[in-house]
Amino acid sequence: MARVKMTIAYIGTGFAGWQIQAVKGREQPHTVQGVLEDALADLLGSRVRVHASGRTDSGVHADAQVVHFDVDDSASGINWAGALQRRLPPEISIVEAELADSDFHSRFSCRGKVYTYCLWLGRGYVPPRLKDFAWASGPLDISLMEQAAAVLIGEHDFAGFQNVGTPIEDTVRVLESISHFPLPLPGEGRAGEDSPHLAWRFQGNGFLKQMVRNLMGFLVYAGRGRLEAQDALRVLESGDRTLLEFPTAPACGLSLTKVLY
């Protein structure tokens, strides 16, 4: 057996998320994992399970999702990037592929992740190229968002920021950093400090289901003055997502930027 570690990028817009879903009696939803496994089956002549560092929701993008899969030793010499890319739709690109140690596991070896969430702060007009890649939040008070972010950073029980209805046992995570930086407009090389295109970056040792989107939703409401920084403490301490009203940020603004090993 040879284990292949592969980094892939995808536009999540047209996919029902990463993970293959068991749907009885209906057509299988279009998932990144499904498309990738179909391409591998076409290449190898037999089905192989592909494991990712974690799921991404429907509509969420990835610049560098990491996956692994096992193949017979006889297949270990394949030029994976080239051979697979030809069998994939343009929404999925193979960034790199390499043989990995047999104890490497895309999910269990992962020691952290970096996500980027993009906002469009302008009023009205949204550049068409950004519509599937940013949340058109409108104007926000960035300093209020920074104050709320400062409360959220650190080791906390993030149960109050996970998707309602997906209880798991251990909801303590270390949110190592939340930062933001201006993004250029499409076709521009540099962003002004007051660019309406703004990225928020989240790095942590792990993230609960929809945690980044809930953190972003909280921060945007903080930036609108609808929530205060200290409200973040209330959500953290209570573990109750429904205690305060804030949205789960839309999937389109989110991208998995890096998986740390």
Added chain:
Amino acid sequence: MARVKMTIAYIGTGFAGWQIQAVKGREQPHTVQGVLEDALADLLGSRVRVHASGRTDSGVHADAQVVHFDVDDSASGINWAGALQRRLPPEISIVEAELADSDFHSRFSCRGKVYTYCLWLGRGYVPPRLKDFAWASGPLDISLMEQAAAVLIGEHDFAGFQNVGTPIEDTVRVLESISHFPLPLPGEGRAGEDSPHLAWRFQGNGFLKQMVRNLMGFLVYAGRGRLEAQDALRVLESGDRTLLEFPTAPACGLSLTKVLY
């Protein structure tokens, strides 16, 4: 009569270019002008002709195309950006709209244009988000391209860089500048100096049909060492596009960045 000046942005990928085409007995191709005029007809109850600063080819994008159209005085108070945007597909955004003097003409008042052409210099992998917005040219020698660009800048007869088979009388144009700058990767705020995502910007007092794409095709061949800077002189002086072999750069990398009045 009131004249409305409107700046629009669009993703050209799914359009057969800007201009409505007369096609007998077949369905009208999907054009930006057609979609815009349909939206206006829906809003106003009657058809209005929309004039652009110039055509864009099939697949070419615009960050700030400028158009104008005339409406009855009774319609002059309409919030064009809002009312029209609701009737447009997501690939078209209205950047701004305002009433203009009756002697303003999107095409005839234009005194220059700025185009941006984006390249992806990486080997193999292309980020999915860039596939419709860059030419994956592979590695290029930028200094060779700069030498060729220096020959092309200035007032010249650009007949040799226009689309073959579209003769027009006056083919002299002033190419005011050709510059390049690194673009960040998707989701990144800054580009390293050696970023594989590279923009070339062309500013001139006017451009012939496919002129930017032919200039870019020439520059890329120069950057591959297949043509020399002085070959540009041969094309300019002969006016013969077929004298040397170089490609018309793909439409997807090109965007109309600004129209100057």
